[in-house]
Amino acid sequence: MKTALITGASSGIGLELAKIHASKGGNLVVVARNKAKLEELKSDLEKQYGIHVYVIAKDLAVPNAAIEVFEETENDGIQIDYLINNAGFGLYGKFEHTDWLEESNMIQVNITALTQFTKLYLPGMIQRKQGKILNVASTAAFVPGPTMTVYCATKPYVLSFSEALNNEVSHYGISVTALCPGATKSGFSVAAKADKSALFQNSKLATSEEVAQFGYDAMMKGKQVVIHGILNKFLAFIVRFTPRVLVVKISRKVIDK
Numbered sequence: 736m737k738t739a740l741i742t743g744a745s746s747g748i749g750l751e752l753a754k755i756h757a758s759k760g761g762n763l764v765v766v767a768r769n770k771a772k773l774e775e776l777k778s779d780l781e782k783q784y785g786i787h788v789y790v791i792a793k794d795l796a797v798p799n800a801a802i803e804v805f806e807e808t809e810n811d812g813i814q815i816d817y818l819i820n821n822a823g824f825g826l827y828g829k830f831e832h833t834d835w836l837e838e839s840n841m842i843q844v845n846i847t848a849l850t851q852f853t854k855l856y857l858p859g860m861i862q863r864k865q866g867k868i869l870n871v872a873s874t875a876a877f878v879p880g881p882t883m884t885v886y887c888a889t890k891p892y893v894l895s896f897s898e899a900l901n902n903e904v905s906h907y908g909i910s911v912t913a914l915c916p917g918a919t920k921s922g923f924s925v926a927a928k929a930d931k932s933a934l935f936q937n938s939k940l941a942t943s944e945e946v947a948q949f950g951y952d953a954m955m956k957g958k959q960v961v962i963h964g965i966l967n968k969f970l971a972f973i974v975r976f977t978p979r980v981l982v983v984k985i986s987r988k989v990i991d992k
């Protein structure tokens with residue numbers, strides 16, 4: 736049975752990904768800061784599916800937290816077959832007013848930890864000639880986002896990194912999938928102080944369950960990039976042919992409160 740390590744499994748898309756993997760009979764390593772939520776998830780999933788869930792409470796904004804997680808799984812002899820880099824957060828506000836510590840933590844979680852986890856778990860996958868990596872990017876990977884400037888700049892990194900790495904490792908039988916959701920119902924908007932943003936006012940927002948199922952299926956099929964939702968797919972396509980200045984202006988209108 737395959738074991739998946741999921742970062743950010745205490746809430747939203749990550750929590751739903753954990754439920755989906757458990758429902759297939761897979762074991763889990765779940766990582767996030769909120770230990771109580773992870774323990775609750777462990778108890779629910781172990782009871783419901785008879786699988787094993789290993790909880791690691793860790794703040795991924797702390798440099799080298801990924802190494803500590805890796806050492807813990809290595810010391811306990813846990814093989815990671817699927818690595819799901821999902822943890823991430825945003826921050827609403829004009830760059831001139833936002834807090835550097837929050838932004839530097841964001842870069843650490845959204846970019847550095849994701850890259851370091853991949854660096855650490857990839858060699859084992861290469862040795863076994865199998866493995867799957869799912870990196871949660873965003874439709875922000877295609878469009879700059881004024882008033883969520885740093886967050887939106889972290890996601891093109893995730894997309895570019897995933898696409899290039901998939902090209903490097905696919906011949907080993909390993910796939911790297913970038914999942915690009917649009918605005919989704921989860922803890923994200925409140926954590927980003929963006930709950931009043933026009934982006935999250937749509938009553939037809941995708942649910943975390945829908946996005947997680949879509950991403951999990953794409954990872955299992957070994958797809959390189961997947962965009963959730965027809966409108967989001969269309970937007971990612973049309974921005975290629977729209978003047979960049981106009982794209983950024985429209986993006987500001989969509990995100991700004």
Ligand SMILES: NC(=O)c1ccc[n+]([C@@H]2O[C@H](COP(=O)([O-])OP(=O)(O)OC[C@H]3O[C@@H](n4cnc5c(N)ncnc54)[C@H](OP(=O)(O)O)[C@@H]3O)[C@@H](O)[C@H]2O)c1
Nearest residue numbers: 743745746747748767768769795823873918919921922923
């Ligand atoms: N919701 C959206 O509209 C949307 C759209 C596109 C992409 N995404 C991406 O989807 C991913 C999941 O977000 P979500 O929407 O499910 O939001 P969420 O409900 O707020 O979940 C975020 C998860 O990341 C974890 N996390 C945040 N900071 C962390 C830290 N310092 N250390 C460890 N874990 C941390 C949180 O756990 P703890 O708080 O317990 O640490 C939580 O489990 C993110 O990468 C986000 O950028 C979201």
